[in-house]
Amino acid sequence: MAAAIGLCLWASAMMPWAELDMNVDNLPHTFKLLHIEPVGKALGEIYGGSADKHKTHLESQKAEGKKGEYVYSLAIGLALLGAAIAIAAIGSADDEEKMTLPEKK
Amino acid sequence: MTDQKTVITLLCERAADVDGICDKAGNCTTVDGLKVVKLPCSGMVQPLMIEGAFKAGASGVIVTGCQIGDCYYREGNRMIRERLLGERTPGLKKTVERRRVLALWLSRLQRGKFEAEAKEFVAYIKGLEPLAAAPAAAPKPAPAAKPAAPAVAPSEDKKEDAKAAIESKPTAETTPADADKAAEAKVDAATTSGDKPAEEKKAEESKAEEKKD
Amino acid sequence: MKTNIWTQIFLVTEDLLNKISTSKYNPLYYHGALPQFIMYILFLSGLLLFAYYVPTIDNAYFSKNLVNAYTSVAYITNDIPFGAVIRAVHRYAGDAMVVAILIHMVRVWFTDRYRQYRWVQWESGIVLLLMVLFIGQTGYYLIWDERSLLLTRMTVSALEVVPVIGEPLRNWFLNGRTISNLTLSNFLFIHIGLSFSLLFALWIHYVRMSRPVITPPPALNYILMTIIFAVVYFFPITATKIADLNSQPTSMDIDVFFLLPYAVLGALGTTGFWISMILITAALCLIPYPFTNKKPVESAEVVDSKCTGCSFCFKDCPFQAIEMVPAPAGSRFKLLATVKPYRCSGCGVCVGACAFDAIDLPNLLDSDVNEKIKQLANSQSA
Numbered sequence A: 001m002a003a004a005i006g007l008c009l010w011a012s013a014m015m016p017w018a019e020l021d022m023n024v025d026n027l028p029h030t031f032k033l034l035h036i037e038p039v040g041k042a043l044g045e046i047y048g049g050s051a052d053k054h055k056t057h058l059e060s061q062k063a064e065g066k067k068g069e070y071v072y073s074l075a076i077g078l079a080l081l082g083a084a085i086a087i088a089a090i091g092s093a094d095d096e097e098k099m100t101l102p103e104k105k
Numbered sequence B: 001m002t003d004q005k006t007v008i009t010l011l012c013e014r015a016a017d018v019d020g021i022c023d024k025a026g027n028c029t030t031v032d033g034l035k036v037v038k039l040p041c042s043g044m045v046q047p048l049m050i051e052g053a054f055k056a057g058a059s060g061v062i063v064t065g066c067q068i069g070d071c072y073y074r075e076g077n078r079m080i081r082e083r084l085l086g087e088r089t090p091g092l093k094k095t096v097e098r099r100r101v102l103a104l105w106l107s108r109l110q111r112g113k114f115e116a117e118a119k120e121f122v123a124y125i126k127g128l129e130p131l132a133a134a135p136a137a138a139p140k141p142a143p144a145a146k147p148a149a150p151a152v153a154p155s156e157d158k159k160e161d162a163k164a165a166i167e168s169k170p171t172a173e174t175t176p177a178d179a180d181k182a183a184e185a186k187v188d189a190a191t192t193s194g195d196k197p198a199e200e201k202k203a204e205e206s207k208a209e210e211k212k213d
Numbered sequence C: 001m002k003t004n005i006w007t008q009i010f011l012v013t014e015d016l017l018n019k020i021s022t023s024k025y026n027p028l029y030y031h032g033a034l035p036q037f038i039m040y041i042l043f044l045s046g047l048l049l050f051a052y053y054v055p056t057i058d059n060a061y062f063s064k065n066l067v068n069a070y071t072s073v074a075y076i077t078n079d080i081p082f083g084a085v086i087r088a089v090h091r092y093a094g095d096a097m098v099v100a101i102l103i104h105m106v107r108v109w110f111t112d113r114y115r116q117y118r119w120v121q122w123e124s125g126i127v128l129l130l131m132v133l134f135i136g137q138t139g140y141y142l143i144w145d146e147r148s149l150l151l152t153r154m155t156v157s158a159l160e161v162v163p164v165i166g167e168p169l170r171n172w173f174l175n176g177r178t179i180s181n182l183t184l185s186n187f188l189f190i191h192i193g194l195s196f197s198l199l200f201a202l203w204i205h206y207v208r209m210s211r212p213v214i215t216p217p218p219a220l221n222y223i224l225m226t227i228i229f230a231v232v233y234f235f236p237i238t239a240t241k242i243a244d245l246n247s248q249p250t251s252m253d254i255d256v257f258f259l260l261p262y263a264v265l266g267a268l269g270t271t272g273f274w275i276s277m278i279l280i281t282a283a284l285c286l287i288p289y290p291f292t293n294k295k296p297v298e299s300a301e302v303v304d305s306k307c308t309g310c311s312f313c314f315k316d317c318p319f320q321a322i323e324m325v326p327a328p329a330g331s332r333f334k335l336l337a338t339v340k341p342y343r344c345s346g347c348g349v350c351v352g353a354c355a356f357d358a359i360d361l362p363n364l365l366d367s368d369v370n371e372k373i374k375q376l377a378n379s380q381s382a
């Protein structure tokens, strides 16, 4: 459960980093306007290490377009997976093979 | 008769496979006092059948259908499930003791679980005080003889029933284990207060019958 | 109840999935809803692609650079934000649709949910399957790379041999006698038009089912999307070569989900292709009609004199087999329930719904059930 939520959050935060094409050196203006450049840099620190792995994989697969977008796709997939596991863990509690009846008032 | 504890199972023939543990007549050979009536689908179970079982002297009823989501006839088990919970008309009469009814949703392969749950339930029922209000001789309403009733009165009555059930849902969490303790307490109460509850029940029942006719 | 090896396989997998995910999230219990959900993914991603797609084969806009179907697809892939990803999602969701439909089909078949009163669902399902497969193929024409050209030529060769209507068929398909600027607009029309016609076919598919289960729980939808997004990452769509009308490509990659018929066409030639396609379709359509051992369903019967017209049975019947008609003159009630025997499954849900004992299964009267209950309740315990 905690792991699932963790996965969801970790992958969600990965999405903006992937959308920046895995590169936080030149943050877009929005970051400056909102004064959240440190957030951008922090993302770079957390996820930056995997950038090369993603790039080599995608290049070996001859992926077209920006590579970051594929990583984004992976991130949103993982976020959804985490969410799904968490939801199912909560939801399956009221699954029933055995059902007792509510007492009448 | 009242000391004899029979539990009737109304079973979908596609749900948990009990062929190995039942004789042809419907007596379960491994769980004492468990009888099985097979139906093509648990959706065929009428609340009237459950009431009839109690009137005929049964002390508990188990409704068994397939896993929710897997009804061969698409929706049968959902229908009876909602009827039992009072979310769909027709539902059970107020007079039926809810703790004496158990529903199991088990796939064909889950005979073991069926047996275990049934055993537990039979034991639980054996611990309850006998159903005083239901002498075996009580005349079962003969369906064929009953004239058709006006639709409005009973259905309205039932809607209220359903509403009440929905409102009472939050209290539904009691498991047989919890209920067991409650039951013990009740036995004490019953021995001191005589069979007043039974009389009340009868009065209510006859009122309901009147309304119908 | 007897079970054969096939139903047993499903029972065991089902049980396993119930243990892992509980019945509330068992994907097998949403076998029909999952393809329906994938269809929405396809509609949405398709709409995004449609916004930039140009259905011609040469310069439609008289600009300096070539703008045609192929270059517009390349533009989507390389320049539109997330274009490549959306393209891949659209393609892989299409593949997922076929997989989901096949699981759905095999499940209803192996668990005996396809015959008799369900024949409309089965036959309309075959139509849906053929439509989906054809829509997928037209999707591959639209890219207008070498493979599209080869597929188009192969299709033309197959259409031309159809007796009598072969030539009109070809002219319809190409939107003219030869491949021209108008051809791709026809392909796009077929691709999108048939996609929306799916909704009509689905209406027929559902018409005999009350409350069809068409929305999987969100958790399952998410997992499905995870799979699609992961495939997009691990197997991105790669660049192909633009179609050149003056050359004849001879080989191509086969998408096993949509392009298998072309492998058949390549292997068997046009006549063999048509014969095998017709045989396979006919066999699929005939599956619900085994010629032996057909136990007819005994449909429910209303006891007219007892029915109060309360409509409970009508609401609860899972197969839309009950119709409420005006009660005959002289009745105290407004409505009367009637059973359409050809739709009835004999499930008895209506019996459970009737508080007036007014509807019965002829082979298992509820009075008999009540009698049995009474007798068992009274008998000495064994």
Ligand code: HEM
Residues within 6 Å of the ligand: B072, B074, C031, C032, C033, C035, C036, C101, C104, C105, C108, C113, C114, C118, C121, C122, C123, C124, C125, C126, C128, C129, C132, C202, C205, C209, C211, C212, C213, C214
């Ligand atoms: C676009 C593809 C399809 C979609 C979206 C779809 C969807 C559905 C849905 C939602 C149901 C209702 C399930 C329920 O609520 O019980 C259903 C039932 C059914 N489908 Fe499909 N279906 C598709 C294709 C097919 C195909 C290809 C076949 C078989 C050839 C098929 C055969 C059936 C049958 C026999 C039923 C009745 C099952 C039952 O009554 O339990 N369907 N379908």
Ligand code: SF4
Residues within 6 Å of the ligand: C302, C306, C307, C308, C309, C310, C311, C312, C313, C314, C336, C337, C353, C354, C355, C356, C357, C358, C359
């Ligand atoms: S539930 Fe019974 S009384 Fe009501 S309409 Fe159906 S058959 Fe008639």
Ligand code: SF4
Residues within 6 Å of the ligand: C299, C300, C316, C317, C318, C319, C320, C321, C322, C339, C343, C344, C345, C346, C347, C348, C349, C350, C351
């Ligand atoms: S038995 Fe009753 S509920 Fe079942 S399909 Fe027939 S009419 Fe409908």
